[in-house]
Amino acid sequence: MQDYLKAHQTWLVDFYQQRNWYRFSPLIRLNFLSEELGELSRAVRTIELGRDHPGEKVKNDAEKRANLKEELADCFDQLLIICSKYEIEPEELMALSEAKFTKRFEND
Structure with missing residues (x-):
C-alpha cells in the first residue's frame, strides 16, 4: 500500500504542477x-x-x-498536496498515528 500511496502522491503533484495548481x-x-x-x-x-x-436529484444508494x-x-488529495508542500511523507503520518494511539492506550 505504501508504494501505491507514494506513486499516487507523485502522480498528483505532477498533475497539479502541469495545471499550475501546485503554486x-x-x-x-x-x-x-x-x-x-x-x-x-x-x-x-x-x-x-x-x-x-428542491431542485436536487434524489440519489440512489x-x-x-x-x-x-x-x-x-x-479530501485525501488535498492532504497529500499539503504533505508534499511541507516535505512530509504520508507514511510518517500513518506511523505517528499508530504510535500515538498505541502509547495512549497501552494500558487498556
Whole structure:
C-alpha cells in the first residue's frame, strides 16, 4: 500500500504542477481542504439523514456511496498536496498515528 500511496502522491503533484495548481500555498490549500470537507459533510449527511432540497436529484444508494468516495478522495488529495508542500511523507503520518494511539492506550 505504501508504494501505491507514494506513486499516487507523485502522480498528483505532477498533475497539479502541469495545471499550475501546485503554486498555491499550504494556507490556500487548507482553504481548499475546508471546502472539500464541507462537500464530504454533505455526502455523509445525505447517506445518514437524507436531503430534502428542491431542485436536487434524489440519489440512489449507489450514487450516494459513489459521491462519498469522490469527496473522501478529494479530501485525501488535498492532504497529500499539503504533505508534499511541507516535505512530509504520508507514511510518517500513518506511523505517528499508530504510535500515538498505541502509547495512549497501552494500558487498556
